[in-house]
Amino acid sequence: MQKILDAILADELDAVASLPVPDSYRAVTVHADEAEMFQGLPTKEKDPRKSLHVEQVATPELGPGEALVAVMASAINYNTVWTSIFEPVSTFSFLKRYGKTSPLTAKHDLPYHVVGSDLAGVVLRTGPGVNAWKPGDEVVAHCLSVELEHPDGHNDTMLDPEQRIWGFETNFGGLAELALVKANQLMPKPGHLTWEEAASPGLVNSTAYRQLVSRNGAAMKQGDVVLIWGASGGLGSYATQFALNGGATPVCVVSSQEKAELCRKMGAELIIDRSAEGYRFWQDEHNQDPKEWKRFGAKIRELTGGEDPDIVFEHPGRETFGASVYVAKRGGTIVTCASTSGFLHQYDNRYLWMNLKRIVGSHFANYREAWEANRLVAKGKIHPTVSKVYSMDDTGQAAYDVHRNAHQGKVGVLTLAPEEGLGVRDPEFRAAQLDQINRFRGE
Template identity: 50%
Template sequence: MNTNTPLTEAVLAGADGEELAATPLPETFRAAYLRREDQEIFRGVQDKDVRRTLHIGEVPMPELAPDEVVVAVMAAAVNYNTVWSATFEPLPSFQFLKHVARAGGWDARHDQDFHVIGSDASGVVVRVGAAVRHWKAGDKVVVTPGAIDEQEPAAQQDGLLADRTLAWGFETNYGAFGDYAIVKATQLMRKPRHLSWEEAACNSLCLGTAYRMLISKHGARMKMGDVVLIWGATGGLGGYAVQLVQRAGGIPVGVVGNARKAALLEKMGCRHVINRQEIGFTDCADGTDETGEMERWRSLGAAIRKQVGEDPHVVFEHVGKETFGASVFVARRGGSVVTCGSSTGYAHNYDNRHLWMRVKRIIGSHGANYQEAVEANRLLELGILVPTLSRVYPFAAVGEATRSVQRNEHEGKVGVLCLASEEGLGVEDPLLRGQIGEERLRLFRDHEV
């Protein structure tokens, strides 16, 4: 595999933008991808091991659309949509690519027999399309995954209202897991200067999602003093949710599955922690055992009130089938359940009486629009929030990295080095880094060791 192309060497040598723009793009590049021929590989298989479907090899460099850029990827991160892609669930991602390609034109490039996945990245811009105005070769960037059609009228109100709202590297091709990635200019944000490549790469998807759910006018609009119940509080989404609630003056109540994760929450300064094992909220539930479900819901509600003395104003939901009924139940009268996903199943069962009779709200939230993503990224740039990176894998072990997320063996986010040769590279503002402190910046890493 030829990873030492002239452009790659120029990027790693720190060449300026003029030199990068003058150096030819390689015809192919190294990437981690899925194969169309593997779509049925897990039929009838209990353990859908993602290491079987993630392949590393050369893929062709596509032609660049006028509103796109090519990013030399220094580091990337695993998200749960990476697991969905690699297990071909809930649908094979090649169906998404085929759907995108139906629009014709530049979109036809996405429908290939390979799918380069990955929705979080940091890197260096090496090419810009003819219509790109605000970015240039040499810019150090992070990528937000929302690929939005900004020409749709609804996008002027909220990018996520546009019909063509796609998750980059999940519903589109040429995602984060490669030496190069193709992204829209409206996906780029400044790389926080005090962070390493891998620290910068791990934030955008989960942080932007949590920001919209909790802070944005499109989400729960939490306010100072609000009690916020956070499921999976040390996970990729939950780790940012806890920080956002703390910094916004709220009262986070973190729910975790074991004592080790509870200890991490305490290190984060989260005073109110609920270990599901300690309250008997551990068995999988499908909502059909009404008596058992009510007992679980009440045990959770009692644990919350014991710690903070009141019910939650907001419930931060992304687990889905196993927890949604409890979330609706424990939210206070007039409270909100804000949901962005369903990692344990999409068919939710809950007692609707607790919703309508107590005038609660369910808010659907999906990713972040461009403005929300930039606002969330600014909090990282200022050092108000810190990354939740816990593990970093070399590129050759991208399958192992994804497997760790699939098996829920991680805390926070899992990173993957792409063109970066080692961890710790890319820090441009050591002064701010020193002010924030390595203890804060490495909290998840050091707890994982």
């Protein structure tokens, strides 16, 4: 592994094809025999630092259509947090089902799960049938793993019944020194970014693109008012950038003045600090408070000059969904991709059906959407939102911080890269983007 790293650091990328692939590598894992370790504890008390392990694992066999990547950096997403606390179910159920799909996928069904759904690195090997990529290519990976043997996937690959999220519903993820991906997950690494910056947008950038911009999501247009929950977070920070770039007006909902300032740095002007305003959408565990929905809607109208949101960008879920349905404009769209505060949503359906609103489910992105989202990063139209970078040995702490919402933007993890700041191929273009690239640093 050291020889592979030395070749990458020396910019001798053509040499990696001739270097032997190690039999094992260091990876961040969870263990099947620990899946019950947090049983009985409230979600907030479940600690990823206790369940995430950094250990040596065997290198998987490379199959047709696959690529083995030397991972220089990765990042933390909420799906890694969910995996680490075994909610809503243990991911080993996903791996067991996937392992039964074919002889090729049987290797995913292991007593450990290598986690992580982002990477930036260098292709080491490609399997039979791979022609678009070769050893030495600098790449990032999106996290859609799809078999494409069913007709439903050939209009939109996200509709394929064998669609999975790599590193969450498959094994051999990106929080490791090596990762196994399908070749159609690969995209060119933006040349002006460091390894850790390039690794961070993948999952959230592509998710926000489909959810907000794509016709498969909300199909945002110029002039739309877009309410964005968690607008300075890993997902919301990209939604805010897409809204601004697309001629829409973001209304950014945050939970502190520090997060409000980050939204202002991105160019947003309409901001609601929900903590300062004291919104309590639930009276108790079972009952919401419609008066708070109305107060929240009035605040939005105050900021927008009387307009309701054309689009509500939803991902908190249970805590906010009733308010989201209420405040969307007549004929508006609530588009949801997650439920970080709870999966069982409640809302007053009168405000949906009588006002002709729509709820749209959105999940990650297809290859084309992910490619377009990555292309915007490469062009400097969308920027990474890395606030902090951890070593691989500290991945448990990184996941713990995300679990507690003690982070801003995205949290990066160095895997093979020995330090931050490496991997830049276009320093001149980078210099012109540096202020935007570093907006979230130190936050």
